Amino acid sequence: MSTQAHRATLQRRPLVKQLLEGADDNLLVIAGLGSSNWDITAAGDRPLNMPLWGSMGAPVGMGLGLAMAQPTKRVLVITGDGDMLMSLGSLATVATQMPDNLAIVVLDNEKFGETGNQATHTSPRNNGPTDSGAGTDLAMIARGCGIADATTVREAGEIAELVKDVRTRKGPVFRLVKVMVEKLEFVMPPQDGAHLKDRFRQALLGHP
Amino acid sequence: MTAAPTQPAPSIVDWRDQIFEVFQDHDVKQVYHVPDAGHGRLIEACQKSNSIRTLALTTEEEGIPLAAGAWLGGQRSVLLMQSSGVGNTINLMGMPKTLRFPFLTLITMRGDWGEFNSWQYPMGQGTPKVLEAMGVLLYSVDNAAEVKTTVDAAARSAFNGGQAVAVLLRQKLIGIKNFGKK
Numbered sequence: 001m002s003t004q005a006h007r008a009t010l011q012r013r014p015l016v017k018q019l020l021e022g023a024d025d026n027l028l029v030i031a032g033l034g035s036s037n038w039d040i041t042a043a044g045d046r047p048l049n050m051p052l053w054g055s056m057g058a059p060v061g062m063g064l065g066l067a068m069a070q071p072t073k074r075v076l077v078i079t080g081d082g083d084m085l086m087s088l089g090s091l092a093t094v095a096t097q098m099p100d101n102l103a104i105v106v107l108d109n110e111k112f113g114e115t116g117n118q119a120t121h122t123s124p125r126n127n128g129p130t131d132s133g134a135g136t137d138l139a140m141i142a143r144g145c146g147i148a149d150a151t152t153v154r155e156a157g158e159i160a161e162l163v164k165d166v167r168t169r170k171g172p173v174f175r176l177v178k179v180m181v182e183k184l185e186f187v188m189p190p191q192d193g194a195h196l197k198d199r200f201r202q203a204l205l206g207h208p
Numbered sequence: 209m210t211a212a213p214t215q216p217a218p219s220i221v222d223w224r225d226q227i228f229e230v231f232q233d234h235d236v237k238q239v240y241h242v243p244d245a246g247h248g249r250l251i252e253a254c255q256k257s258n259s260i261r262t263l264a265l266t267t268e269e270e271g272i273p274l275a276a277g278a279w280l281g282g283q284r285s286v287l288l289m290q291s292s293g294v295g296n297t298i299n300l301m302g303m304p305k306t307l308r309f310p311f312l313t314l315i316t317m318r319g320d321w322g323e324f325n326s327w328q329y330p331m332g333q334g335t336p337k338v339l340e341a342m343g344v345l346l347y348s349v350d351n352a353a354e355v356k357t358t359v360d361a362a363a364r365s366a367f368n369g370g371q372a373v374a375v376l377l378r379q380k381l382i383g384i385k386n387f388g389k390k
Contacts, residue, residue: 030277050280055303058273065277065285068238068261073281089266090273096264194308197280205282 008178010156012107015177016078017043018163019105027167028066028204032059032079034114035184036107040078042187047203050196051189057086060094060104067099067171070204074101076166081108081122084138088145094172095146103166103173106138109181117181139176150174223355223381224249227314228257230356231286234363236260238278238285240271246316246382247288268293272300272311279309284367287313291320291335291376292328301342304372311344312366313374314359321350321379336376345371350378 016039020029023046030050031040036059037051052058063077084106094102110123110133123133142150153162153175165173190196198208227250231239239254239262241247254262265271271287278285289297294315304311318325319332336346345365349358359375366373 028280054306055273055300057269058276058300058303061270061273062277062280065238065274065279065283066281067277069278069281069283087270090270092266093263093270097261193303193306197276197307197309200280201282204280 008109008154008180010154010159010177010179011182012039012109012177012179013042013182013184015159015162015179016040016107018159019076019078019166020044021163023048025203026073028070028073028075028200030059030062030066030075030077032056032077032083034080034083035109036079036083037189038184038187039107041189042185045189047199049189050200053191053193056083057090059083060087060090063102063104064090064094064097064099067102068097071099071101073204074103074167075099077102077104079104079106080113081106081110081120081138082112082114085121085136088141091142091145091147091174098172100171102171103169103175104142105166105175105177107177107179108138109179111181113181137176139174142174142176147172147174150176152176152178154178223352225253226356227359228253230359230363231260232257233360234367235284236286236363237283238263238274239288240265240274240285241288242268242290242293244288244290244316246290246377247314251288268296269300271313272297272303275311276303276307276309284310285312287311289313289315291315291317291332294335294338295331298338298342301339301344301372305343308370310366310370311372312363313344314377315374316377316382317379319379323379332379339374343372345373346376347373348376348378350380352381355381 020043031037033052059077059079067075111117119131119133121133121136139150139152254260268289275285319328347362362373362375365371
């Protein structure tokens with residue numbers, strides 16, 4: 001498979017902004033460490049965002065625990081390909097529960113962004129000695145785990161439907177979004193984990 | 209393979225049911241596990257319960273973020289695992305400290321008391337040390353009569369005191385693994 005044929009054109013930051021447009025108290029958002037954290041924060045920091053600063057591999061499990069505890073709320077997990085690769089088994093665990101209120105969006109730029117854009121396994125094969133992966137298809141893995149509604153988004157024309165699916169479609173919904181490699185401004189939320197957790201619970205439950 | 213002689217105490221059935229009672233007393237809503245003979249009877253009780261959601265994990269590590277997510281959503285949870293699974297959790301075991309949320313795990317010990325399988329010893333012997341290194345409060349019980357009070361105290365330390373707590377269910381309590389017999 002040639003790289004050229006699938007060169008990503010989507011930009012993560014405006015896309016995440018669209019995903020979170022008009023977010024109200026019914027939308028609970030968890031973002032993985034690094035770029036996904038900065039993306040949801042750039043869209044507007046809010047108490048019902050839980051942006052992670054570490055704990056790689058945790059977002060999908062967190063989203064599942066939260067979705068089961070709050071079945072009437074919409075839970076949206078936004079993370080990257082590197083983070084998702086670290087917890088592939090959690091997709092199988094999601095599939096055992098089939099939470100209808102959970103959506104998972106993986107922003108796949110085929111790089112480990114926080115450590116210097118090294119190729120992840122989702123990078124194409126034969127991409128040179130330092131930039132090759134295995135062409136790993138995370139949407140196919142999600143389907144293989146038992147999440148039937150798992151598709152890939154590549155084109156700007158698909159974004160409106162993506163937003164609708166992520167916000168309202170019966171879950172579990174898994175969307176792999178191929179995005180460009182970009183150097184973007186760090187837009188940081190508060191870092192204190194206990195504070196982030198307490199403000200989230202205060203907003204959701206009325207007590208920390 | 210030589211079956212190790214094991215003589216489970218008559219109360220072996222009781223303490224597992226008592227742990228389930230403690231879960232109900234403390235309003236535990238989510239229980240995570242990797243299939244485990246030591247926890248088997250307890251896992252089945254949880255699976256049959258209407259008030260508890262019971263999840264099988266692909267690796268013990270998943271249990272920590274699940275517990276974090278449950279707590280974010282206002283629910284209490286417990287992670288059941290074997291000492292050999294503890295090593296799989298260590299990086300994410302930092303989450304309860306970083307987010308400061310209550311965390312309770314019950315650990316059936318291997319490589320601990322008359323273990324026949326040498327592969328179980330390194331993680332079994334390392335379990336208390338690595339948990340302690342991650343700031344997890346340790347309770348240990350090897351006597352069936354003390355299981356209920358110990359798990360109850362651990363649940364109070366976790367859910368009321370906001371701590372990360374592990375209860376080590378010692379191999380002396382569980383019985384030496386005896387292949388071929390349940």
